[in-house]
Amino acid sequence: MLKYFISLLLLTNSLSVFSQDDILSDSIPLKTTYGIKIGIDLSQQIRMLTESEYKGLLITADYKILERVFLATEFGNENKKIVNEVLDFNTNGTFLKLGFNYNVYNNMKGLENEIYVGFRYGMGKFNHKLNSYTIYQLDQYWNQNLIDNISDYKNLNASWFEFVFGFNAQVINNVYMGLSLRVNRLLNQDKPENFSNLYIPGFNKVLENNNFGVGISYSIYYHIPIFKKNKK
């Protein structure tokens, strides 16, 4: 819950950046900088503080290939322990996402902010370790419902599609902060025998009655300029 408030706070703060007006003389030809933005998703770091038994790292990068189009990637790993009333399991795995962002924002002169829509194709490889489970039995006469057998479900794969909506704002020279919201749709998954993929690293929580999921990312980027090109 906390992570949303922090994100929201930073979101409203960084939006004010858009209203900054850089005074540029008309005589200087406008140039667009092409380069790579490399960043880290801080939402994983925030989750490590707020969620017990969660570890994650997500590196994000994008490369401007056209005036408004960015090639984007994210990769990382997650390790999460989930305990509810009836199940206790760990999930760990790595993931890679590839896709594009399209900047819909019309920047003021000399600014390089982005409000974008985009998509990603994501794939993950992961393992589950079921530590214990409960037998669903309303009758408690024998009270033998907690089963402590450890089961491993290894080398499972999944792929999914993400619709991304977000923004990146330049806070200081070459440093960007960004927030994005994602709606994910699971395309394909290896179903473990006699268990289910309830959490997929990179995808997030998986629902059993539909294929959709949601995600949020809050990232900080460093932009490495490579070359400049005159704006058309």
Add this chain to the structure above:
Amino acid sequence: MKKSILILILSCFNISCEPDDICLSSLPDTPKLIVGFFDQSTGLKKEVPNLKVQGFNNNNIYIFQTTDSLSIPLKNLDKITNYSFTKDFDENVDNSGNSDNVIINYQHNHMYVSRACGYVSNYNLDQIVIENDNLNWIVRTEIINSEIKEEKSIHVKIFH
């Protein structure tokens, strides 16, 4: 702009609150063993008067009534469940009635259901043994359906 982002964030909260986390009681839970009592000569259903059913090493009486059928839970960690079936039991008299020991041997299979319900257990009956005590009221047993997957019909017939 701020408003639309806020709406988008709020709509994500709505999506994340899903019925996935509730185990609906309409889903069947782990089935019990259904036992029917039959007359040894006619083969028709026959009530057992004042039947007391109690698990071996269990301090609670599971059922005490006059009935021609009952359902009893099986253990999920062991492959043997032991019950004593006492006919003509009287609450006010110690060790009253005729008590027979019923030993149920089976295999169990834990099957995944869902995030909220966990697992259910299904059983495969191997045999039912009535411990011989020279005064058995139970004459014989017959396994009708060895697969305990639901509670729709009788799994075991007990003749008396």
